[in-house]
Amino acid sequence: MFGAGLIKLRGDPCWRDYTCLFYHYETQPLPNPLSWCFHWLPKGLLSFGVLVNHGVELLVPFAYFAPQPLCALAGISLRDLVNSLPESGATRFTLAQERVLAADRPLAFLFFAILNGAHPDEFEREFRMPAARVEAYVQRLVKLGLLDQAPSGRIRPLTTRSVSWRSGGPLAAAFDKQIKHFFLSMDFGAPDAVYVSDMVRLSEAGRSRVHAMYAALRLEIHKAAEADRAAQLADYEWTAVLMLVQPLDMAAVRRIDPVRTAPI
Numbered sequence: 395m396f397g398a399g400l401i402k403l404r405g406d407p408c409w410r411d412y413t414c415l416f417y418h419y420e421t422q423p424l425p426n427p428l429s430w431c432f433h434w435l436p437k438g439l440l441s442f443g444v445l446v447n448h449g450v451e452l453l454v455p456f457a458y459f460a461p462q463p464l465c466a467l468a469g470i471s472l473r474d475l476v477n478s479l480p481e482s483g484a485t486r487f488t489l490a491q492e493r494v495l496a497a498d499r500p501l502a503f504l505f506f507a508i509l510n511g512a513h514p515d516e517f518e519r520e521f522r523m524p525a526a527r528v529e530a531y532v533q534r535l536v537k538l539g540l541l542d543q544a545p546s547g548r549i550r551p552l553t554t555r556s557v558s559w560r561s562g563g564p565l566a567a568a569f570d571k572q573i574k575h576f577f578l579s580m581d582f583g584a585p586d587a588v589y590v591s592d593m594v595r596l597s598e599a600g601r602s603r604v605h606a607m608y609a610a611l612r613l614e615i616h617k618a619a620e621a622d623r624a625a626q627l628a629d630y631e632w633t634a635v636l637m638l639v640q641p642l643d644m645a646a647v648r649r650i651d652p653v654r655t656a657p658i
Contacts, residue, residue: 402451409448415440428485484553487565491538496564499572504531505540509551511620520632555616556609577636593642604639611637 408414419433487495495502504517514528532549535541543549559565582589596604615635622630 402448409444412441412444415443485557487553487557487559488539489560489563491540492559492564494534494538496568499568501531501534502565502568504528505535505551508535508541508549509553509555509557510616511623514549556612577634580634596639601639601641608637608639 402409406414408416415432416437417433419429495505500523504514504523507517508514514532517523518525518528532541532543536543536549540552541549542552581587612635
C-alpha cells in the first residue's frame with residue numbers, strides 16, 4: 395500500500411497537483427453510467443478524493459506499528475474505506491463478453507474468482523491449473539476488456555463485483571444448464587452446510603426489499619472474506635453461497651401428496 399502511494403508521487407504530476415480524478419472517470423476503460431456523474435463532481439471534491447487516497451496509502455500504513463487501538467483503526471481505515479467507495483467499473487457484460495464466457499467454463503470461473511478477490515497464483519495452486527494455461531486465460535480476459543494488467547503483472551477487474559448479465563442471454567443459459575445444478579446437487583444435510591429456508595407471502599415490493607437485503611448481505615459476505623484473507627486463517631477455503639427469492643408455483647405445491655397419518 396505504501397509503495398503504491400510512493401509510485402503515484404514519483405509518477406504522473408497529477409497526483410502531486412491533485413488533478414488525477416479530473417479526467418480519470420472520463421478516460422477509464424469500460425465506463426458505466428455513474429462515471430459520467432463522478433466526472434462532473436466539483437473539482438474541489440475530486441481533489442479531496444486524491445488527498446484522501448494519499449492519506450490512506452502514505453500515512454495509515456505507519457499506524458500498523460502503533461499500539462492498540464490505533465493499529466486496529468488503521469486496519470478499518472484501509473479495508474472499510476476502500477470497500478465503502480462506490481464502484482465505477484462496468485456494471486453489465488457486453489453480449490460478446492457473455493458469449494465467450496458462456497462457451498468456456500474454466501475461463502468464466504477464473505474471471506469470477508478474480509472478481510471475488512482471488513489471485514491467479516491461488517488458482518494454479520488450489521484448482522491445479524497449469525501456470526501457462528492460467529496466464530493464457532488472463533491474457534484472453536484482458537483482450538475481452540474484463541481485466542486490466544499493469545506492467546508489473548498486477549491485474550484488476552474492469553467490472554463492478556455486482557456486474558450483471560442479460561436475462562435469457564448466453565451466461566444466464568450457461569448458469570441454468572451447469573452452475574445451478576451444481577449448487578442444487580450439494581448435500582444440504584452435510585455437517586458443514588448451513589442453510590435457511592422459509593415460505594412467506596410477499597408482494598412485488600416486498601420481494602424487491604428482500605432482493606435489496608440480499609445485495610447488502612452479499613457485500614458483507616465479501617467483507618468477511620477479505621478479512622479472512624487478511625488474517626490468513628488455516629481453514630480459509632472456497633465456500634458456496636446461494637440466495638434466492640421467488641414466488642412459489644402454487645400448481646406444483648398443490649400436486650404434492652398430503653401427509654397421511656395412520657388411524658389411531
